[in-house]
Amino acid sequence: MQGYVTSFGLGFVAGMRNMTACAALAWAASEGRTRGNLIPAGPGARMLATGAAIAEMAGDKMPFAPDRRIPPSFALRIAVGAFGGWALAGQRSSPEVGALAGIAGAVAGTLLGRAARGPDSRTTPGRAKGLAEDAAAVGLAVLVISSAGRQPRTTDAIFRARGT
Template structure:
């Protein structure tokens, strides 16, 4: 449940980490949950759009496209400044949303989500690079494993 006074800080860290792995997946997973179980706490917030069914569908399509695009060899590294900024912004959005939904300050959530996203961006980048260098797995296989880990983690975070 997303509205949980005891766990929303950890959910912010978790979804921020998901944003660090795949920028569009964290808002897509969160929006999917919010479109099923909206909260009045977001209704007067700029973040209320995440509760919309069409927005949820659009974000899921963007997330799927990102997962496919990640397997293309010429895509810039996730730690390049533009990619890192997008992942931090994604973490900030999910953090602000979770904090607002739980009657806390959006700015605190945004900072926590962005920090978690940046940390996970570097962690997942170097982990995937190490796995690819030290195994016979192709990078696309490592990416698929990363996708499965990211998706299962994101869904578990929103359901717990």
């Protein structure tokens, strides 16, 4: 069950701050906490993803920032949630169910984050809510990654661990 909770949590982060979820996955991969070896785990990938997350947080406060619920943005959040859910599903968990949990988390994070934030990011209270959402996304990402279990790094190791 723990693997699905981390999958849902990473999806929720993707719904709030998509690039924060990507950065969390890069950091998780560097600690061996992701399934397989599809996620770049080197220091360059971690710094690039972390920089993109910071840029997304800054851009989110701009008056021209698009609504997270528009189809391209929503679809990308769902895709990151699905992939992240798959990658963080525990070693004894179904990766497909992990992906579904990630999708559910991304939908919930997108809709609840937007509802909590409100429609206006151009005002001081709107920016303050955005900063609070940034902090919540980073805090949840750290919590999710720290609770994710270590995983085999290769596909062969995954099949050996499952006995298939």
